[in-house]
Amino acid sequence: MESATVALGHDHADEHHGPPEANESSRIDKQTLGIFLFIVSEIMLFGAFFASYFFLRVVVAPSSWPPEPYELPVAVAGVNTAILVSSSFTIHYALESIRRGNRQGMKLGLVLTWMLGATFLFIQLNEYVHIGFSARDLAFGSIFYGLTGLHGAHVFVGLMLLSFATIRAFRGHFGPDAKDHLGVEVPGIYWHFVDVMWIVVYVTVYIL
Amino acid sequence: MKISEEAVFKWVVIVMVAAISIIAVTLLTRPLAGALWALVLVCLAGWWGLRWAARKQRGR
Numbered sequence: 560m561e562s563a564t565v566a567l568g569h570d571h572a573d574e575h576h577g578p579p580e581a582n583e584s585s586r587i588d589k590q591t592l593g594i595f596l597f598i599v600s601e602i603m604l605f606g607a608f609f610a611s612y613f614f615l616r617v618v619v620a621p622s623s624w625p626p627e628p629y630e631l632p633v634a635v636a637g638v639n640t641a642i643l644v645s646s647s648f649t650i651h652y653a654l655e656s657i658r659r660g661n662r663q664g665m666k667l668g669l670v671l672t673w674m675l676g677a678t679f680l681f682i683q684l685n686e687y688v689h690i691g692f693s694a695r696d697l698a699f700g701s702i703f704y705g706l707t708g709l710h711g712a713h714v715f716v717g718l719m720l721l722s723f724a725t726i727r728a729f730r731g732h733f734g735p736d737a738k739d740h741l742g743v744e745v746p747g748i749y750w751h752f753v754d755v756m757w758i759v760v761y762v763t764v765y766i767l
Numbered sequence: 768m769k770i771s772e773e774a775v776f777k778w779v780v781i782v783m784v785a786a787i788s789i790i791a792v793t794l795l796t797r798p799l800a801g802a803l804w805a806l807v808l809v810c811l812a813g814w815w816g817l818r819w820a821a822r823k824q825r826g827r
Contacts (some may be wrong), residue, residue, distance in 0.1 A: 744771065747772040759786075
């Protein structure tokens, strides 16, 4: 009886225990899928803020927008937009460089992207200091700071991701193969999303 | 759909061009015209997205 139990236990030792192995798609790696799903959830978050914004502008419909006597620094924000858009080109350059095996180009692209992102954030904080109204000034102030602040938080997170990627690049990580530079590709996708979101925020809040 | 940085970068350029056209229309005419043009572009993007999704489903 005892020998039978031992034999049975031995047979089961080779079997897989616990949850089944996760299925992996051959078309998309799990890191890219992860950031894609995260971005989809972020679009919904921004969508909620835009819904509030358009409710205020279209349904509540104040006589003037922005309400008197407030003014938005359209030109400064325009320059800031150009800075952020150019950072999408530099991160793309970084990725194109590593795809061709050019490590110096990747490092340069990452450093430039980080600096442009930090400049954008600095200018935005400077804008908050000098804009002349706070989040407590009417619903206009709340939604302005809500939308631009939410985006600013995303830029900050993007800068953190870029910091990790840049440090790893200078430590000799990443290679030309697709699976070897996911650490740059995933922050790159996130950075493009942050960029697109700012273009939408700028056009909606500052221009229209 | 291929999800990669390259594909997303193309969308950055497309959104940027669309935004420039909206800014131009707004500054040359008035904000309402810019908003309507933006609405037209959003509708076009939605129609294109639906057509793309339908084509993908037929392909399966």
